Amino acid sequence: MCQTPLHGFLAALPKCEHHLHLEGTLEPELLFQLAAKNNITLPASKDAAFASIASLKDRYQRFQNLDDFLGYYYIAMSALLDAGDFEALAYAYFAKAASQNVRHAEVFFDPQAHTERGVAFATVVAGFKRAQARATADFGITTELIMCLLKHLPLAEAMSTFAQARDGGYFKDGTLAAIGMDSSELPFPPPMWRDLYDAAAAAGIRRTVHAGEEGPASYMTQALDILNAQRIDHGIRAFLDGDEALVARLAREGTLLTACPLSNIKLQCISSMKEFPLRKMLDAGVRFSINSDDPAYFGGYILENYCALQETFGLSVREWEGIAKGAVQGSWCADERKAEILAEIEDVVGKWS
Ligand SMILES: Nc1ncnc2[nH]cnc12
Numbered sequence: 001m002c003q004t005p006l007h008g009f010l011a012a013l014p015k016c017e018h019h020l021h022l023e024g025t026l027e028p029e030l031l032f033q034l035a036a037k038n039n040i041t042l043p044a045s046k047d048a049a050f051a052s053i054a055s056l057k058d059r060y061q062r063f064q065n066l067d068d069f070l071g072y073y074y075i076a077m078s079a080l081l082d083a084g085d086f087e088a089l090a091y092a093y094f095a096k097a098a099s100q101n102v103r104h105a106e107v108f109f110d111p112q113a114h115t116e117r118g119v120a121f122a123t124v125v126a127g128f129k130r131a132q133a134r135a136t137a138d139f140g141i142t143t144e145l146i147m148c149l150l151k152h153l154p155l156a157e158a159m160s161t162f163a164q165a166r167d168g169g170y171f172k173d174g175t176l177a178a179i180g181m182d183s184s185e186l187p188f189p190p191p192m193w194r195d196l197y198d199a200a201a202a203a204g205i206r207r208t209v210h211a212g213e214e215g216p217a218s219y220m221t222q223a224l225d226i227l228n229a230q231r232i233d234h235g236i237r238a239f240l241d242g243d244e245a246l247v248a249r250l251a252r253e254g255t256l257l258t259a260c261p262l263s264n265i266k267l268q269c270i271s272s273m274k275e276f277p278l279r280k281m282l283d284a285g286v287r288f289s290i291n292s293d294d295p296a297y298f299g300g301y302i303l304e305n306y307c308a309l310q311e312t313f314g315l316s317v318r319e320w321e322g323i324a325k326g327a328v329q330g331s332w333c334a335d336e337r338k339a340e341i342l343a344e345i346e347d348v349v350g351k352w353s
């Protein structure tokens, strides 16, 4: 438990999570269990970190950058094979999130990372949908799925995965809420993905994209101008690069940045929490939410991210109220659901003021 006097308040505060990769919640314990069940051999002969749960956890303390982490992330998810595996993964995350008072979660998954190794798109989605239904019934948490396409694969493959989901009615029937893009950033700037984002916009589908994590602020401007992205995942480089015009635009347009402070430290995008641009984000009036990204790898779920910020920046209850409400306003859920969560926030704030 963190040491801040506001720990109880931060734990109780109703939260929305918008930047969470379901595959990034695969804890080493579940990974080893699924690998044994599915007869998947983890490549311990190539990388000794895969020898045991303990050695893997130790290696997770020392990521050098985004690509170093992604190497482990893609190998680990090869242990996920049947719908029950995807259900177990997602349900474990929803249970953990609900225990930290996440009331609404919009979560990413990477279908291409599964279809390219022979797991059907429908299998992945069926498992996640079962977990979503159980989590809502068990915890009252509402959830949405965002399909991410991978930047390290060709545009044509992203387009065909997108077309499969669109033509299969997955967006129309509400199974999928939006598209996003993730994976390596620097070698794959936003203009490469124009056709994908144009096709999503033409079909009336919501759009987010990872940008400004390792890549420069100019990638964020391209994401807005060329991809017409409605949300940006990470986005800290707007502040770190001092791009004042972009910051002013983000504030003016009310674009949600889905920030992930512990992730930024673990992937060495910033060297300590003091460098996380929280004060600049607040002062500029940019809308943002605080999220966990890949909690099984980065040493903390959403509450640990809130607490780590509090330990460094010492915000007031009122400032946290503003952050929590901004996250609700930036969510892609119905207005009635937003009103419910906003009322829950007022309730908790009332008890702590
Ligand atoms: N932080 C991150 N950045 C880009 N792609 C990712 N995939 C999973 N986590 C990611």
Ligand SMILES: [Zn+2]
Residues within 6 Å of the ligand: 019, 020, 021, 182, 210, 233, 293
């Ligand atoms: Zn991410």
